[in-house]
Amino acid sequence: MTDIIYGLQGVPKTPNVPFVKDGSKVAACAKHYLGDGGTTLGINENNTVIDYKDLGISTIMVSYSSWNGIKMHANKFLVTKVLKYDLKFQGFVISDWEGIDRITSPPDANYTFSILAGINAGIDMVMVPMNYTVFIPELTRLVGTMNYTVFIPELTRLVKEGYINMHRINDAVTRILRVKFTMGLFEMPWADRSYSDYLGAQEHRLLAREAVRKSLVLLKNGQERNSLLPLNKNASKIIVTGSHANDIGRQCGGWTITWQGSNGTITNGTTVLEAIKSTVGSQY
Numbered sequence: 001m002t003d004i005i006y007g008l009q010g011v012p013k014t015p016n017v018p019f020v021k022d023g024s025k026v027a028a029c030a031k032h033y034l035g036d037g038g039t040t041l042g043i044n045e046n047n048t049v050i051d052y053k054d055l056g057i058s059t060i061m062v063s064y065s066s067w068n069g070i071k072m073h074a075n076k077f078l079v080t081k082v083l084k085y086d087l088k089f090q091g092f093v094i095s096d097w098e099g100i101d102r103i104t105s106p107p108d109a110n111y112t113f114s115i116l117a118g119i120n121a122g123i124d125m126v127m128v129p130m131n132y133t134v135f136i137p138e139l140t141r142l143v144g145t146m147n148y149t150v151f152i153p154e155l156t157r158l159v160k161e162g163y164i165n166m167h168r169i170n171d172a173v174t175r176i177l178r179v180k181f182t183m184g185l186f187e188m189p190w191a192d193r194s195y196s197d198y199l200g201a202q203e204h205r206l207l208a209r210e211a212v213r214k215s216l217v218l219l220k221n222g223q224e225r226n227s228l229l230p231l232n233k234n235a236s237k238i239i240v241t242g243s244h245a246n247d248i249g250r251q252c253g254g255w256t257i258t259w260q261g262s263n264g265t266i267t268n269g270t271t272v273l274e275a276i277k278s279t280v281g282s283q284y
Contacts, residue, residue, distance in 0.1 A: 018090055058182070059094055074114075094124065099118070119172075120168060205268075240272065245273045248266065
């Protein structure tokens with residue numbers, strides 16, 4: 001974990017302070033708090049070893065899970081008291097995708113309550129998905145518009161009426177600005193595009209191909225004479241089935257170009273069907 005964070009952000013100068021070395025680095029996000037992921041060797045349900053004081057992680061994302069029946073997105077004890085005060089986390093806390101929606105069961109059952117519970121629990125930045133009008137249905141009804149900007153005046157009203165303490169807002173703003181200042185975003189707000197022409201370059205694709213080749217596990221059907229796997233290049237017929245056999249988008253899957261993946265030619269590449277045809281011949 002330490003190596004990953006240092007690789008993304010650089011080695012912090014001061015322990016426990018958000019740190020991003022320069023424009024070649026990015027702010028890291030540890031997720032999901034609490035007790036979800038980050039195990040040794042990536043083994044499921046394995047041990048997590050981390051020195052939180054030296055990492056200087058910039059952001060932490062809250063988990064969808066619950067702790068003793070309390071949704072983590074509404075758990076003020078663990079988010080504010082333990083993380084921010086006891087562990088002295090100086091970065092900002094961000095919700096997961098539609099995280100505060102799920103505070104209630106079913107989700108969105110009382111969104112005004114979800115907003116209050118999430119913000120008061122200590123969440124500093126809320127991840128609002130594409131359907132932002134669903135994010136604040138109650139506020140939309142009250143204000144009478146479908147514009148997400150109603151969140152700001154409505155939040156202001158809630159603060160003025162004492163539902164959300166101004167100290168809570170100041171804490172969130174301070175933490176977010178601290179990370180942005182650390183990243184140098186106020187001096188250089190735009191991304192460095194000098195290497196954009198190299199994205200997807202042939203040498204990158206060859207390296208990716210090598211990584212895939214070395215990580216694949218070849219399946220075999222034992223020592224049978226007529227075993228199915230590996231496929232026989234001299235086979236008279238090879239049946240390739242499935243709607244995704246010739247869909248590069250679906251074969252890339254999620255976390256490739258888009259979050260959950262999409263259909264079609266989302267990038268250059270060779271589908272399973274195309275690869276088999278190029279190996280054994282399209283006549284088969």
